[in-house]
Amino acid sequence: MSATSRRFAVPLITSTLVSLGLAATLPASSALAQDTTDSSSAQPQRGGVIDTIIQPEPPGLVLGMIQNAPTRTVAGNIYEGLLRYSTDMEPMPQLAKRWDVSEDGLTYTFYLQENAKWHDGEAFTADDVVFSADVFHRELNPSARAVLEHVESIEATDEHTVVFTLKKPFGPFLISFEAGTFTMVPEHIYAGTDFRNNDANNHPIGTGPFQFDSWDRGTVIKLTRFDDYYEEGLPYLDGINWHIIPDGASRAVAYENGTVDVLPYGTVENFDVPRLTAMDNTCVTDKGHEYFSPFAMLWMNNREGPTADKRFRQAVMYAMDREFARDVLWNGMGEVPAGPFGSNAKFNDPDLDGYAYDPDKAEQLLDEMGYDGEEITLLPLPYGETWNRWAEAVQQNLKEVGINVRTEATDVGGWNQRLGERDYDLAFTYLYQYGDPALGISRTYLSTNAEKGSPWNNVEGYQNPEVDELFNSAATAYPDSERERLYHEVQRILLEDAPLGWLLELGFPTIYRCNVNDLVTSAVGVNDGFKDAWIAD
Amino acid sequence: MTFFARFAQNRGALVGLLILWAIILMAVLAPLLFPESPWRMVQRPFLPPMAQEGFWLGTDTMGRNVAAGLMHGAWVSLLIGLVSTAVALAIGVPLGAIAGYYGGWVDDALMRFTEFFQTIPNFALAIVLVAIMQPSVTSIVLAIAIVSWPPVARLVRAEFMSLRQREYVEAARLVGQSNLQIMLRQILPNTLSPIIVLASLMVATAILLESSLSFLGLGDPNVMSWGYMIGAARTVIRQAWWLSFFPGLAILLTVLALNLVGEGLDDALNPKLARER
Numbered sequence: 001m002s003a004t005s006r007r008f009a010v011p012l013i014t015s016t017l018v019s020l021g022l023a024a025t026l027p028a029s030s031a032l033a034q035d036t037t038d039s040s041s042a043q044p045q046r047g048g049v050i051d052t053i054i055q056p057e058p059p060g061l062v063l064g065m066i067q068n069a070p071t072r073t074v075a076g077n078i079y080e081g082l083l084r085y086s087t088d089m090e091p092m093p094q095l096a097k098r099w100d101v102s103e104d105g106l107t108y109t110f111y112l113q114e115n116a117k118w119h120d121g122e123a124f125t126a127d128d129v130v131f132s133a134d135v136f137h138r139e140l141n142p143s144a145r146a147v148l149e150h151v152e153s154i155e156a157t158d159e160h161t162v163v164f165t166l167k168k169p170f171g172p173f174l175i176s177f178e179a180g181t182f183t184m185v186p187e188h189i190y191a192g193t194d195f196r197n198n199d200a201n202n203h204p205i206g207t208g209p210f211q212f213d214s215w216d217r218g219t220v221i222k223l224t225r226f227d228d229y230y231e232e233g234l235p236y237l238d239g240i241n242w243h244i245i246p247d248g249a250s251r252a253v254a255y256e257n258g259t260v261d262v263l264p265y266g267t268v269e270n271f272d273v274p275r276l277t278a279m280d281n282t283c284v285t286d287k288g289h290e291y292f293s294p295f296a297m298l299w300m301n302n303r304e305g306p307t308a309d310k311r312f313r314q315a316v317m318y319a320m321d322r323e324f325a326r327d328v329l330w331n332g333m334g335e336v337p338a339g340p341f342g343s344n345a346k347f348n349d350p351d352l353d354g355y356a357y358d359p360d361k362a363e364q365l366l367d368e369m370g371y372d373g374e375e376i377t378l379l380p381l382p383y384g385e386t387w388n389r390w391a392e393a394v395q396q397n398l399k400e401v402g403i404n405v406r407t408e409a410t411d412v413g414g415w416n417q418r419l420g421e422r423d424y425d426l427a428f429t430y431l432y433q434y435g436d437p438a439l440g441i442s443r444t445y446l447s448t449n450a451e452k453g454s455p456w457n458n459v460e461g462y463q464n465p466e467v468d469e470l471f472n473s474a475a476t477a478y479p480d481s482e483r484e485r486l487y488h489e490v491q492r493i494l495l496e497d498a499p500l501g502w503l504l505e506l507g508f509p510t511i512y513r514c515n516v517n518d519l520v521t522s523a524v525g526v527n528d529g530f531k532d533a534w535i536a537d
Numbered sequence: 538m539t540f541f542a543r544f545a546q547n548r549g550a551l552v553g554l555l556i557l558w559a560i561i562l563m564a565v566l567a568p569l570l571f572p573e574s575p576w577r578m579v580q581r582p583f584l585p586p587m588a589q590e591g592f593w594l595g596t597d598t599m600g601r602n603v604a605a606g607l608m609h610g611a612w613v614s615l616l617i618g619l620v621s622t623a624v625a626l627a628i629g630v631p632l633g634a635i636a637g638y639y640g641g642w643v644d645d646a647l648m649r650f651t652e653f654f655q656t657i658p659n660f661a662l663a664i665v666l667v668a669i670m671q672p673s674v675t676s677i678v679l680a681i682a683i684v685s686w687p688p689v690a691r692l693v694r695a696e697f698m699s700l701r702q703r704e705y706v707e708a709a710r711l712v713g714q715s716n717l718q719i720m721l722r723q724i725l726p727n728t729l730s731p732i733i734v735l736a737s738l739m740v741a742t743a744i745l746l747e748s749s750l751s752f753l754g755l756g757d758p759n760v761m762s763w764g765y766m767i768g769a770a771r772t773v774i775r776q777a778w779w780l781s782f783f784p785g786l787a788i789l790l791t792v793l794a795l796n797l798v799g800e801g802l803d804d805a806l807n808p809k810l811a812r813e814r
Contacts, residue, residue, distance in 0.1 A: 248772060271598065271773045328582050328599055380758070385772050388754070389599055395759075396576045407758035409672050 046236050048535035050516065052262035052526075053251055054221065054242040061204045061212065061221070064132070064183030065140050065195065072180040073264060074221055074242050076527030078119075079206035081179035082110055082129070085523040087287050089346075089435055091174055092522070095124065095184055095207060105169035105478055112160040116230040118186050119211040126156035131187035133164075140195060147176045147439070150476075169478040172436030178291055179208075179528060181434070209235040209531040218244055236534035248384065252276060261516060264526045265289065265508030270331050270386050276511055283514040286333060286507045288525020293342045293433040293440075294508070298394070298501030301425050303461040306376060311369040313498040316426070317355035318362035319401040320394055326504055329390050333507030339495040340445070342505045346436050347474075347487035352495060354502075362401040375404045376425035382412050391428060419455035430506060431456070435523070437487055438475035445490075445499060446471055462499035543805040550801020556794035560611050560787075567608035575605040575761040586779050595779045597770065606761045607783055613762040614791065617678055617747045618740040624682035625743075626736060629689025634720055636690070637697025648694070651687045659684040663746055667755045674757045677750060681743045692735055696728035730806035734799055741795035748788050763788050 058070035063079040082096040091099075096110040116124035134154045137144035150170040155163045166173065176182060184207060189200045204212050209231075210223035221242040225235055243260055245251045252272040254260045256279065265288070268276060277284045300307040300316065307313060322336045335343045338354030378398075380391030391407055398405045405426070410418060418424050434440030443449050447468050449458035467490055474486035510526060512519055518532040545551055573579070580589070584596040586603075594603040636647040654662075663680045670676035700706065701724065709723050750756055751764025752771070763784040770780030 249774075269772045271776065275776065324578070328578075385769070388758075389769070391758070392576060393578065393599060396574065396578065399574065400577075409754070409758045411668075 044236050044517070044534040045536060046233075046534070048237055049239045049241060050237055050262055050530065050533065050535070051241045051243060051260045052264060053245060053254065053260050053267045054264070055244075055251065055267045056246070057218065057244045058221075060201065061215070062185075062201045063180055063204075063206075064136060064144075064185050065201070067141070067143070067180060069266075072524070073527050074223070075204060075206070076179050076208075076524065077210040077223060077240065077530050078204050078208045078212055079179055079183045079185070080208045080528070081177045081182045081184060082112075083174070083177040084528060085175065085178060085291055085435070087290050087520075087523050089175065089290055089523055091177075094177075094179070095129075096177075099174075101174070106166045108164040108166070108173065109157075110162045110164075112162065113230045114160055116207050117228050118188075118207055119205045119226055120186075120189075121228075122186065122188050124184070124186075124207050125159050126162045128184055128187045129162045130154050130156050131191060132183065132185045136185050136190060136195065137182065141181070143181050143434075143439075144176075146443075147173070147182075168476045170438070170476055171478070171480065171483055172438050172475075175291075175435045176439060178524060180524065208528075210237075210240060213239070220244060231531075235531050237530060240530055248272070255511065261513045262519065262526070263511040265510055268511070269384070270329065270333070273331055273333075273509055273511070277509070281514050282511060284509045284511050285520050286509050288510060288520040288522070288527075288529065289506075289508055290344065291435050291523035293344060293435075294430050294506040295337070295342050295433055296428070296430040296503040296506055297444075298503055299419065299424065299427040299429055299459050300498075300500050301422060301460060302463075302499055303422060305425050306369075306371055306374055307425050309369050310497055311365045312371060313501075314355070315362040315365040315369075315371075315401065316398065316403070316501055317498050318358045318365070319403065320397050320501065320503070321357045322503055323357065325390055325393055329386055329393065330504065330507065333509065335505040335507070337502045337505050339491050340502060341437065341441060341487070341491055342433055344505075345433055345441065347484050349488045349491045352491055354495065355498075359397075359401050366402060371403070373402070373404050375406055378405050378407045379410060379415060379418060379424050379427035380407060381428040381430070382410060382415050387428060394426075394428075416455045419459050420453050422452055422459065422461060426501075427459075428503075429455070429459070437471075442471040442475065445494060460500045462497070464493065464497065467493055540805050544801045547797075547801040547804045549797045550804070553794040553797025553801065556790050557798060560791050560794070561615065563608050564612035564615050567605075567612055571602065571605035571608055573605070575609040576601060577605075583773075583777050585777075586783075594783050595777075597766070597780050598773055598777070603766075603780065603783055606766055607763070607787055609761050610763045610766060610784065611787065611791075613674075613760050614744050614747060614764075614788070617674065617681070617762075618743040618795075621678045621681035621685070621743045621747075622736055622739045624678060625686040625739060626689055626732070628682065629686035630693050630725075630732065632686070633690035633693025633695075634697050634725065637694035638701055638716065638720055638724070640698070644694070647690070651690050654684070655687045657684075660746065660749060663750060664753065664755060667750055672750075672755045672757055674760060677747055677755075677757060680750075681746050684746070685739055685742060689732070689735060689739075692731055693728060696731065697724055700724045700727055730802075734803045734806065737795055737799035737802055741792040741799070744788065744791055744795075 054070050054074055056070055058074055059068060060066045061071060061075045063071060063075040080095050082094060084092040084094045086092055095113055095116055097113050098111050100109045112126060118124055138148055150166050150168065152165045152167045157163055186205050189205055190198060209226055209229050211226045213222040213224045215221045222239060224239040225237060229235065245254055248269045252268045255263050255276060276282060300313050302308055326332060326334050326336055337343060338352040341348040378391060378395055381387040395405045395407055419427055431444065432440055444458055445462055445467055446458060447463040450461050450463065470486050470490040474483050477483045477486055510520055515536040517534050517536060520526065520529050521532045522528055578600040579602055580592055580596045580600050582596060582598055582600040584592055586595040587593060592602055594607065597603055632647055636644040663684045666680035666683060667676050706719060706723055709719050747762060748764030751762050752768040754768060756762055756765045766784040767781045770777065774781055
């Protein structure tokens with residue numbers, strides 16, 4: 001136990017020490033003109049460097065090897081996938097300039113950009129695609145591997161054409177090519193090496209609009225414009241500086257005093273958002289999360305304790321005032337979900353009648369099951385103040401209907417470990433939905449995903465053969481109307497069983513100076529948005 | 538002069554005693570005045586002080602009554618301060634007594650052990666201990682006790698060293714009293730006054746330590762303490778000053794009161810020293 005808990009102290013101390021002086025010592029950025037006129041219709045202009053923040057500091061920048069959110073955000077500008085996705089989740093060209101899907105839904109042909117180059121000058125070819133998908137991701141990337149299970153073969157038919165042949169039709173195939181999930185990595189650097197210990201990992205080489213320049217640990221990551229980018233004239237910016245500021249209040253100050261111009265999602269506390277957005281020349285958008293659609297949940301241990309009883313879990317759902325949490329803790333951002341599918345998720349059943357806030361009903365259910373006041377533990381998500389406050393609110397909600405809850409604070413390592421070992425009763429988390437139930441939702445409920453070890457699979461331990469069957473057939477069903485029928489059915493069963501608590505579809509604001517234009521142009525937000533961004537005078 | 542008269546000669550000590558009484562009263566009355574849990578969300582969030590009847594100190598980020606938190610927090614802070622001081626005394630007094638009484642290699646061994654703890658910065662050690670044991674009231678009390686016993690041990694050792702040569706001790710030895718009896722019956726009662734003074738200051742330090750730990754998020758997440766209130770209010774200090782101000786004031790007053798009382802006790806218990814001053 002001590003080995004994981006000890007990690008708690010060190011980052012705490014360093015972050016406290018660092019935050020004391022950092023905001024003041026950051027170099028003052030090039031002052032942007034305080035132009036409040038609407039310039040979105042104007043002609044894009046070349047030039048300028050954007051100062052922004054990455055929080056927390058990423059563990060590394062080789063996308064495809066590391067999938068943490070901060071890695072995706074920085075490295076999404078260095079690396080690319082075959083496709084991008086619009087904020088309506090429509091595929092857009094990226095390294096594949098166009099693509100064909102055969103009538104039977106089994107053959108996908110991608111035609112690649114002909115003049116795309118790696119940052120070291122080598123040409124990007126179909127062989128790189130085959131290597132990335134068939135070798136690199138099969139070994140390193142669990143989420144890509146899940147998609148590749150549906151793939152029969154991957155072939156380079158000429159230098160700029162790749163053909164994927166599937167075993168069976170797989171509905172979400174075309175939306176699994178996002179840069180963070182299906183990163184294109186250079187074959188000439190990685191082929192035949194030990195991927196994880198390759199020296200090139202310290203200097204990532206991608207095909208993206210920006211190339212890696214330098215990383216001063218704990219201070220700043222610098223990217224510069226890649227002049228040989230295949231899209232004529234792009235990017236408009238000369239570079240991006242990702243500042244690393246461990247303290248939330250200092251991050252807000254960095255924006256206020258002009259040190260940074262863009263605050264990506266999650267960089268400031270929700271309490272600070274109204275104050276910052278009220279500033280002059282400040283714009284805010286909640287777009288750019290459509291691909292991930294982060295969904296906050298409350299794990300409930302289905303294996304043992306009072307939480308193993310369906311009535312207890314339903315009581316928890318009735319006892320929580322989720323609207324209060326959204327309005328007060330998240331400043332009204334986000335949606336309270338009816339059931340297991342996010343309101344914008346594909347195949348969501350809009351007629352689902354979810355759990356309303358009803359403490360009386362909760363008490364009634366607890367009486368019915370004969371709950372004897374046994375103490376249960378609650379693990380908050382150790383991701384900052386908002387999550388701590390949220391755990392306090394839920395604890396209070398549950399206490400008011402007579403559930404005896406004790407909160408146990410952990411660090412991230414301890415939280416991962418406790419959930420991996422299923423050593424909890426209730427625990428906060430949030431998961432990405434990845435644009436399709438077969439990619440992001442079913443994984444949480446399939447009994448085949450329930451084995452111990454990972455804090456990201458079926459952590460609650462829900463086992464229902466009927467649900468397994470419905471999810472599995474829905475993944476490969478064809479056409480979409482049949483998928484919809486199956487998914488609607490599974491939602492009704494899950495809603496009744498309440499294997500876990502559906503808390504909130506999180507809304508994350510991106511705050512930026514209004515003279516930064518076209519910042520969020522895709523479903524993954526600033527992860528690949530700087531490609532199109534430009535600064536108006 | 539009676540003990541209290543000597544104590545009362547120090548005006549500051551009287552003021553301190555008064556404040557301390559008020560805080561103890563707060564702790565005792567908390568469950569009567571605010572029978573509901575201080576975690577309960579009762580009004581709209583960010584209500585400023587004096588804006589609404591019944592919420593004289595305003596509400597916090599989640600609409601919880603600051604006054605309720607403050608009163609319930611008094612209980613937590615006092616409890617942690619007293620218990621951890623008691624535990625620290627329970628470790629420090631015997632160790633110091635044995636080291637001072639026996640001297641020689643026993644003294645050497647015990648003092649090296651004590652110095653080992655003294656060389657590590659108090660607060661850093663407390664953070665590490667709480668992080669390892671998981672934050673809870675018990676682990677916090679233990680951590681504070683573990684970092685605060687060395688001064689007690691050193692003080693008691695010094696007293697014992699000077700007293701063990703006194704004639705009444707020699708006499709007791711001659712009568713045939715055992716070492717334990719001599720330590721407990723002859724020497725210890727004569728070292729009590731400096732220990733009491735030190736203990737009153739240790740309670741103050743313990744309250745500060747607990748607040749600092751809670752401020753860093755290492756408090757027991759199930760109890761509302763002043764340090765927790767300030768820690769949680771830190772992120773919104775620009776929007777809502779009162780959330781950190783009132784608990785901060787409470788900590789300031791409590792620690793000040795304990796220090797004043799400690800000084801008064803010092804005067805009362807060591808009248809000679811007080812007059813020389």
